[in-house]
Amino acid sequence: MECFGPLEVGYEYDTITRQQIQAGPSSMWRYEALLPVAPGAHARAGLHPGLTRLVRADNLAAALGARTVWVKDDSGNPTHSFKDRVVAVALENARRLGYQTIACASTGNLANAVAAAAARAGLASVVFVPSNLEAGKIVTTAVYGGTLVAIEGTYDDVNRLCTEVAACRDWGFVNVNLRPYYAEGSKTMGYEIAEQLGWRLPDAVIAPVASGSLLTKVDKAFREFTSLGLVDPHPTAVYGAQATGCSPVSRAFREGQDFVTPVKPDTIAKSLAIGNPADGPFALDVVRRTEGAIEDVSDAEVVEGIRLLARTEGIFAETAGGVVVATYRKLLREGLIDPRAEVVLLNTGDGLKTLDAVQPSCGPTLTVTPSFDAFQAAFAGIAADGASA
Amino acid sequence: MSATVRIPTILRTYTQGSTEVTVEAGTLQEAIADLDRQYPGIGARVLDEAGALRRFVNVYVNDDDVRFLDGLQTSLADGAAISIIPAVAGG
Structure with missing residues (x-):
């Protein structure tokens, strides 16, 4: 423990089996025994989030020249974020x-x-x-x-x-x-990934970094599942993704520092706009220990990341998800991640919350008067440009 | 010159519960030294062994994070308000 540092919750677990978890509620409370809560949380008033879908993203993988990509889509939670x-x-x-x-x-x-x-x-x-x-x-x-x-x-x-x-x-x-x-609640995103992959760990996971807490807790979840024998030991490289306009952790990683120098944020990825991230040093520790990396991408790349995920997989991510997709593409281009690695991308929120970011680049393909002839003429114009007739 | 230091809850055991303390100093470094002189031990909670600000503490002078100013060498005008705030929040 370090002066003023975060308090980390430790546990002494009893034996927990896959069967016990699978018999639990269809929400994050199926992992209740691994969380700092009293038994019976699923029966008390709450939103009961979790157990969001893990989507195999073959179209995205093909577009990026990668082999196996999954999207953990937390836009499906009750208020549409993790x-x-x-x-x-x-x-x-x-x-x-x-x-x-x-x-x-x-x-x-x-x-x-x-x-x-x-x-x-x-x-x-x-x-x-x-x-x-x-x-x-x-x-x-x-x-x-x-x-x-x-x-x-x-x-x-x-x-x-x-x-x-x-x-x-x-x-x-x-x-x-x-x-x-x-902060411990974020572990459930990692537990679900492991369970939904069939009780095993992926080669890599890419998390957006704001405070840095989510990244560290997903890693903690994987380590806990491994120590409990719920999954076989497997090295998962943990990668972090930031927007360049607020990238203090990425910069610290690049410069080999173990502390984070605060910045004043200027990015469209407002959900990641924390210039002074509390868990930044711990995120650096996790990424270095697991032999991952932290990268950052421009706002233009964020928008392109959102649109790429939407048009390849039908998933509309908020800006943080765009940061993750764009960072994955950048890591591939820079050779910092193996295209053969099985990768899980974390989409932490719903694109409907950040329409401002994509509004300038997403609008009607055609605007025509309500006339059959006008439509035919206008559509012929875009069909010639490659749209399906 | 005198400045006031707002003490976070976690450090009020050193100041016998005082939420605000007056120090005589021209820089932040001198302010922390004077604080430690008045309340021995408190300086080591804010500064590390090398005498730098600890990485989980934020210090503000008149609402500005001193890391955007001159760090410990930030000069203090008479009546400056210093806030010491744990960094482990947010996200």
Whole structure:
């Protein structure tokens, strides 16, 4: 443990079998015995996220010249991002500790998840976000009826403010005073990948990096499954993906540092726009230990990543998913990942939340008057350009 | 010159519960030294063995992260407000 460093939850597990997990609920609570929650979470009021689909992405693999690619698609969670998982574990503990109000600092997805989970659990919520957030994420938080506070500053300003507010209010801030519980919820994404692959680990996983917590917890999940004998030992290289406009962890990796120098974010990938990532040093440790890498991609590449995944697999990812797909392509081009490796890409959120990012490049192919002749003439024009007749 | 230092909950055991402490200093480094003189031991919680800011602590002078200023050499105007905040939040 390091002064001011994150508190890591350790466990003494009893024997846990595949059969016990498979007999559990069709949600992340099937892994309840591996999480810091009291038994019976699935029976208490909550959003019960998890068990999202793992999609084999053969079209994407072919487009990139890779062999076996999977997409773990967490846009299928109740509020359409992986944040429902972390909030579920935090909420269980907020209730246990007697909090009547849950709160958070958020770049948007967490805001949705906290406001919705609080509504479902009958608790009050106070959510703090940067005021320049995408309109979609403001609406999809406010609709749940809690208190939404827009701060005229960056996420890092919001985070700092919340740390100070947490010290004087009796609120359960999921990512401040409840953070050790909260962070453990991310492990369930890793557990599901292993179970859905048929109780085995992939060669590589690529995670978006904001605070760095998700990346470290997926690695922890794989190590726990291995030590419990639920999967055979297999080295999984863990890769991190950032947007160049907010890439402090990628930069530290490139420069061989074991600390992260904060930056002021400037990227369309707002859900990853954390300039001062709390778990950055641990993400660096994991990536180096597993012989992965961390790369970053431009905003233009992020948009192209979103569109590539959409047109090859029918999955509309938010900007963070675009960062992951674009980073995978860059890693392949740079020879930093073997195209024969079985890779799992983490899509952490739904593209409907970040329409602003792709709106300039996605619109109608044709706009015509409501006339058969006008359509025929206009369609003939694009058919000549290669569209299917 | 005098400055105020806002003490995080986790370090208030050193300051007998005080949330704010006044120090005499021209730079952040001098401020932490004066803080440690008044409350022995607190400096080692903020600085590492090499005398640098610990990697899980954020320090702000008048709302600006000192890593975007001059770090420990950041100069303090009279009445400057220093905040020491644990970095393990967010995400």
